[in-house]
Amino acid sequence: MKIDPRWAGFLVMVALGLLLMFGLPQVLDLFGLVQMTVFVAMAMFALSQGFLWGYGGIMSFGQAAFFGLGGYAYAIAVINLGDSTLPVVIAVAVPVVFAALLGYFMFYGRISDAYIGVITLTVSVILFELVNSTSGDAYHIGAAQLGGFNGIPGVPPLNMPGDSSSPLDPGQMWYAAVGSLIMVYIVLRAILASRFGRVVVAIRENETRAMLIGYDPRFYKLLTFMIAAGVAGLAGCLFTNWGGFISPTVFSLTMSAQVIIFVLVGGLGTLLGPMIGAVGIEYLITIAGSQHLVDANLGLGIVLVAFVLLVPQGVVPLIRDKVLPFAKLVPRQSKPIPTGAEVPR
Amino acid sequence: MTSGTLLEVRGATMRFGGVTAVDTVDLTLREVELRCLIGPNGAGKSTFFKMLTGQLVPSSGTIQFRGKDITGSNPHEIARLGVGIKTQVPNVFNGLSVRENVFIGAARRKSIKHARQIVSETLSRLQLDSIADRIVGQLAHGQRQWVEIATVLAQEPDLILLDEPAAGMNHAEVLRTAELIREINRTQALVVVEHDMQFIRMIASTVTVFNQGRVLMEDDVGHVLADQRVRDVYLGKQAA
Ligand SMILES: Nc1ncnc2c1ncn2[C@@H]1O[C@H](COP(=O)(O)OP(=O)(O)OP(=O)(O)O)[C@@H](O)[C@H]1O
Numbered sequence: 226m227k228i229d230p231r232w233a234g235f236l237v238m239v240a241l242g243l244l245l246m247f248g249l250p251q252v253l254d255l256f257g258l259v260q261m262t263v264f265v266a267m268a269m270f271a272l273s274q275g276f277l278w279g280y281g282g283i284m285s286f287g288q289a290a291f292f293g294l295g296g297y298a299y300a301i302a303v304i305n306l307g308d309s310t311l312p313v314v315i316a317v318a319v320p321v322v323f324a325a326l327l328g329y330f331m332f333y334g335r336i337s338d339a340y341i342g343v344i345t346l347t348v349s350v351i352l353f354e355l356v357n358s359t360s361g362d363a364y365h366i367g368a369a370q371l372g373g374f375n376g377i378p379g380v381p382p383l384n385m386p387g388d389s390s391s392p393l394d395p396g397q398m399w400y401a402a403v404g405s406l407i408m409v410y411i412v413l414r415a416i417l418a419s420r421f422g423r424v425v426v427a428i429r430e431n432e433t434r435a436m437l438i439g440y441d442p443r444f445y446k447l448l449t450f451m452i453a454a455g456v457a458g459l460a461g462c463l464f465t466n467w468g469g470f471i472s473p474t475v476f477s478l479t480m481s482a483q484v485i486i487f488v489l490v491g492g493l494g495t496l497l498g499p500m501i502g503a504v505g506i507e508y509l510i511t512i513a514g515s516q517h518l519v520d521a522n523l524g525l526g527i528v529l530v531a532f533v534l535l536v537p538q539g540v541v542p543l544i545r546d547k548v549l550p551f552a553k554l555v556p557r558q559s560k561p562i563p564t565g566a567e568v569p570r
Numbered sequence: 571m572t573s574g575t576l577l578e579v580r581g582a583t584m585r586f587g588g589v590t591a592v593d594t595v596d597l598t599l600r601e602v603e604l605r606c607l608i609g610p611n612g613a614g615k616s617t618f619f620k621m622l623t624g625q626l627v628p629s630s631g632t633i634q635f636r637g638k639d640i641t642g643s644n645p646h647e648i649a650r651l652g653v654g655i656k657t658q659v660p661n662v663f664n665g666l667s668v669r670e671n672v673f674i675g676a677a678r679r680k681s682i683k684h685a686r687q688i689v690s691e692t693l694s695r696l697q698l699d700s701i702a703d704r705i706v707g708q709l710a711h712g713q714r715q716w717v718e719i720a721t722v723l724a725q726e727p728d729l730i731l732l733d734e735p736a737a738g739m740n741h742a743e744v745l746r747t748a749e750l751i752r753e754i755n756r757t758q759a760l761v762v763v764e765h766d767m768q769f770i771r772m773i774a775s776t777v778t779v780f781n782q783g784r785v786l787m788e789d790d791v792g793h794v795l796a797d798q799r800v801r802d803v804y805l806g807k808q809a810a
């Protein structure tokens with residue numbers, strides 16, 4: 226039986242994911258595993274940006290807005306409800322609904338692509354300022370004190386579904402995080418393989434042609450935007466869980482900029498790239514931070530500049546199109562790297 | 571129903587600032603009619619197509635498709651009623667394969683299976699099988715024109731607008747295009763914009779002549795090509 230190479234790649238990816246999920250706990254100590262867990266949350270955040278930008282051709286400069294909304298929605302809901310089952314759903318639903326409203330205004334209002342970047346950026350800044358100014362006892366939602374710039378400490382962790390008396394320990398949290406990441410990857414792959422996903426990519430390639438065939442680009446962009454927001458929200462939920470804490474910095478420009486860098490370094494127009502970018506860069510920052518070698522932000526800047534100059538297509542496309550064909554592992558593809566949006570080079 | 575009116579344009583006008591690109595044009599097209607639209611550069615042919623497909627909203631006038639007013643409708647709404655267009659400047663999905671381009675054309679509101687069937691039929695009808703898996707952005711201009719035509723055909727529209735389909739094609743390709751147009755016309759209406767008079771003769775039909783945004787004349791191909799006024803506008807003289 227002949228297997229389509231794309232499906233083969235997909236299966237290999239899922240297998241590798243499962244291998245890491247069950248293998249890393251065997252080789253890492255708990256401290257290392259906990260550290261990896263936050264990388265997984267960031268990888269999911271990068272998937273959100275990579276899906277939206279690389280496939281939808283929509284450039285959001287404020288994806289942290291949805292990450293933060295997911296995180297806060299989880300924290301507030303779980304503090305009020307106790308059991309984490311519903312709060313996880315809420316952490317996805319709140320960013321999706323918010324994206325639906327914002328996206329409707331942007332896409333149906335025929336806002337041009339450049340302004341979509343500006344608007345998403347502005348929205349994330351507004352959310353940051355808004356949440357930042359909620360210090361004081363007056364600001365609470367139910368039992369949850371918002372805490373302004375101090376954030377919300379002591380957020381209860383995930384528990385076994387429906388059973389708030391058995392919270393997950395950090396080791397189990399690892400499985401929950403990687404399991405969710407693999408699930409999100411599978412869902413996004415399925416979406417991209419569906420007719421909906423193929424039309425999304427076609428619209429990225431040529432919006433006019435898609436319209437002239439009868440597809441309404443506004444609808445497809447809105448849905449893509451909402452899906453990406455849901456993924457970012459789930460990432461924010463995992464992030465909050467990891468530290469048991471959330472503060473307005475989740476809405477910061479640094480967060481939004483960082484995730485763009487993850488995608489650029491890993492490879493725009495792939496799903497694997499953003500994840501690799503996130504884990505790789507987070508790892509480097511952690512090492513640099515612990516060694517006090519360089520300032521983390523400076524390091525991030527250097528990495529970005531180096532990549533834009535030396536590997537503008539990103540790590541994954543480089544390996545896929547240059548290294549693997551050279552090693553004769555896969556046939557050389559004539560396919561250019563679909564970038565969709567204009568990459569600043 | 572074949573004698574019914576498919577397209578009815580009344581007083582269509584398109585102004586860009588001081589320029590009137592299309593000026594009170596009336597045009598009626600029957601079901602399954604083949605119409606050629608000719609005229610010198612800048613006569614307003616492409617602008618007229620953009621008004622028909624919703625890419626431009628007419629400054630005034632009305633456009634009806636099967637009795638339904640589509641003046642100012644969105645392009646995707648007009649497309650859904652059964653209007654397809656190959657634009658003058660190629661509009662294709664450059665980063666996708668030939669097959670994927672045609673699939674996107676076929677896939678709206680059809681099962682994947684049905685769409686795939688249309689794709690394979692269309693590819694072999696236009697002899698694109700051998701390049702089906704090539705990326706469209708890497709093909710020659712003539713081939714990309716074919717891909718665009720294939721995408722439009724896969725849509726199965728009742729009215730097909732072709733803006734200079736033979737441009738950039740070699741002689742053999744031009745012949746094939748003419749043949750294809752006649753074949754399409756067995757079931758679908760077409761409006762074809764072309765500068766190549768030989769090509770117009772090959773697909774012989776009613777010809778509408780545009781000049782400076784207005785309809786100069788409309789008659790069968792023999793009369794139009796023999797007409798002195800038409801010769802004059804093509805030679806750059808003012809119409810009498
Ligand atoms: N968006 C626009 N803004 C301003 N003027 C325009 C615009 N589009 C077209 N025009 C003008 O309208 C006139 C008609 O242009 P159009 O492209 O419709 O001509 P055409 O008959 O298709 O010519 P050709 O045979 O060269 O393709 C030209 O004078 C052109 O400069």
Ligand SMILES: [Mg+2]
Nearest residue numbers: 615616617658
């Ligand atoms: Mg033209």
